[in-house]
Amino acid sequence: MTDAATPARPAAVPNDLGAWWLPFTPNRAFKKNPRMLARAKGMFYYTPEGHEILDGSAGLWCCNAGHCREPIVAAIAAQAASLDFAPSFQFGHPMAFQLATRIADLAPADLDHVFFVNSGSESVDTALKIALAYHHARGEAGRTRLIGRARGYHGVGFGGISVGGISGNRKHFGPMLPGVDHLPTTYDREKQAFSRGEPDWGGHLADTLEDIVALHDSSTIAAVIVEPMAGSTGVLAPPKNYLARLRAICDKYGILLIFDEVITGFGRLGAAFAAERFGIVPDMITFAKGVTSGTVPLGGVIVREPVHAAFMKGPDHVAEFMHGYTYSAHPLACAAGLATLDLYAQEKLFARAAQLESTIADAFHALRGLPNVLDIRTIGLVAAIDLAPEAGGVGCRGLAALDHAFHQQNLLFRITGDTIAVSPPLIVSKEQIGAIADKVARAIRAVA
Ligand code: PLP
Numbered sequence: 001m002t003d004a005a006t007p008a009r010p011a012a013v014p015n016d017l018g019a020w021w022l023p024f025t026p027n028r029a030f031k032k033n034p035r036m037l038a039r040a041k042g043m044f045y046y047t048p049e050g051h052e053i054l055d056g057s058a059g060l061w062c063c064n065a066g067h068c069r070e071p072i073v074a075a076i077a078a079q080a081a082s083l084d085f086a087p088s089f090q091f092g093h094p095m096a097f098q099l100a101t102r103i104a105d106l107a108p109a110d111l112d113h114v115f116f117v118n119s120g121s122e123s124v125d126t127a128l129k130i131a132l133a134y135h136h137a138r139g140e141a142g143r144t145r146l147i148g149r150a151r152g153y154h155g156v157g158f159g160g161i162s163v164g165g166i167s168g169n170r171k172h173f174g175p176m177l178p179g180v181d182h183l184p185t186t187y188d189r190e191k192q193a194f195s196r197g198e199p200d201w202g203g204h205l206a207d208t209l210e211d212i213v214a215l216h217d218s219s220t221i222a223a224v225i226v227e228p229m230a231g232s233t234g235v236l237a238p239p240k241n242y243l244a245r246l247r248a249i250c251d252k253y254g255i256l257l258i259f260d261e262v263i264t265g266f267g268r269l270g271a272a273f274a275a276e277r278f279g280i281v282p283d284m285i286t287f288a289k290g291v292t293s294g295t296v297p298l299g300g301v302i303v304r305e306p307v308h309a310a311f312m313k314g315p316d317h318v319a320e321f322m323h324g325y326t327y328s329a330h331p332l333a334c335a336a337g338l339a340t341l342d343l344y345a346q347e348k349l350f351a352r353a354a355q356l357e358s359t360i361a362d363a364f365h366a367l368r369g370l371p372n373v374l375d376i377r378t379i380g381l382v383a384a385i386d387l388a389p390e391a392g393g394v395g396c397r398g399l400a401a402l403d404h405a406f407h408q409q410n411l412l413f414r415i416t417g418d419t420i421a422v423s424p425p426l427i428v429s430k431e432q433i434g435a436i437a438d439k440v441a442r443a444i445r446a447v448a
Contacts, residue, residue: 013048026399035406040067043425043432045412053406056413056436058425061231061263062294065343066427072295072339079335088116088328096329099337103291103302106272106341109281110305115321116298116329120262121155123286123299124225128159129323130284130301131223131256137310140254143222144179147212147255151185153232154225154260163225166233181212183226187236189386193375194368195237196361202239206246209255218253223283228274231263234419235377235384243280256283256307262299266290267344267426269380270354277380283307293340298333349426353381359430363437364422370441371448372397381426383437387418387444394418400447408446409439420444 017031038048043066045053058064065072079095086093100114115130117123128146135143148154148163155161161170162177165185170176184205192199209224228243230236250257264274265287271277273285284307288299311320327333344350357380364376364383372388390396398418405411413436414421420443422436 029399033403033407035403035412037412042066042068043428051410054411054432054436054439056405056411056422056424056440058290058423059294060289060414061268061423062289064267064290064426065293065340065347065349066425069293069343071343072293072336075335075339076295076332079332083331086331087326089324093329093331093334095331095334095338099329099334099341102338102341103287103300107285107302108273108276111275111281111285111302112305113303113308114300115303115324116300116333117288117325118297118327118330118333119155119299120260120286120288121157121160122325123262123288123301124154124163124260125157125159126323127225127258127260127284127286127301128163128223130303130307130321131258133321134256134307134310135222137313140219142219143254145216145221146177146180147183147209147221147224148180149183149185149226149230151187151230151233151236152182152225152227152260153230154227155262179220181216183208183212183224185236186230186239186242187234189375192239192377194365195377196365197357197379198237198240198242200240203241203245205239206242206249209246209249213249213253213255218255221253221255223256223258224250225258225260227260227263228278228280229264229269229379229382231382231421231423232416234386234416235379235382235421237377237379238278243278247280247282250283258282258284258286260286262286262288263423264380266340267350267353268382268423270350270357272350291340292333292336293343295340296330296333296336297327298330298337344426347427353426356381356426356428356430356433359433360422363433364440367437367441367444370444373444381423381428383422385420385440385444387420387447389418397447401443404446405439405443409442411436411439411443413440 036048037045039046103114104112117126150165152165154164162180165182186202191201259282269277283304285302292298360383361378375386377384387397395417398415402415
């Protein structure tokens, strides 16, 4: 406990690490040898001791514009001083409308309406609820079944873990939502190992949706949700034609298609959204992370015109969608979002990611042949390396690599089990991509 008289302790490391229970972290191991981040600027984090850490993962796939960029910092500061909070139930503020328009303009086709939330998990649960309520509004209330995919990650809400396909995130949490099915994963190492971009093999796996339809009947199915590129499960690019086939089957049966673009949104694959890169128009796009370059929590769902229109009926005085969060469209988040989108446009950062795709692919595919490397996958400004698990258990080698990279190589990257994922801010230079790959190589050798 502190009191008002306690002086601020800017970058001092606290003596007591007991109280904070860290998310998705082995807390006891972490607290024995913490990886502390005290400041950030541009491509770098700084530890409390002042070590400069190259950011190989844009924080947590968020900070696409790099860290502490002046225009975003200034916009947040100005907003905090002028409108700290505004309720978004029954009231609005100008920046929320401006930001919604800007996001809709970035999204393809008639994805024209934006519902704001505060995180990726909330965006997923919101999209699932929109899907159910959409069918209800159209008189097809029997369409309640939701389809996810094995190895999918859609955050940690009960909706998200139900359609998600990572058993570790589900198994301790009791019954999931009823009426959920899963498509098979698109990944098969034997057929796809060491692919650049979209693997050649696997497009036909979209046809398994036909089997689910045959089993349950299309009149029971509300929506399919997939990450166009699965990120958190280890960077799985969609096989060629997979998304197009999924779109076609959804169209055939009146099933909504939701792209979870929490990671792929805002430039990660060299376009504003993966939908644009792959030329597929989903019915909804979920987003978060990059919309504010990670500075203030913000997420949302972008909805196609006909889906939105189905709600805009009934008496004028009745709310069309009984859902929302106190902090939906928070003024600080909207200010950060507008400044971030300006920066992306001014610095052409989405195009920059596209231009760097071959650089990161060359740098990482060159690591093939290092000890324990089972697969390397690259797409957009993303690279992943699967390491063989240690006898001690899945995840031990990955965690050791993360730890070595941070403490010995001054590099931060992301791990999922024994998969290393690299997704630097879009401002990364070619030299820095080379440096990240060198440091990753050293980490891989160190844990051999
Ligand atoms: N959906 C996808 C595809 C994600 O990658 C993530 C987080 O990484 C989420 C949802 C959840 O986002 P959040 O952690 O902001 O709730």
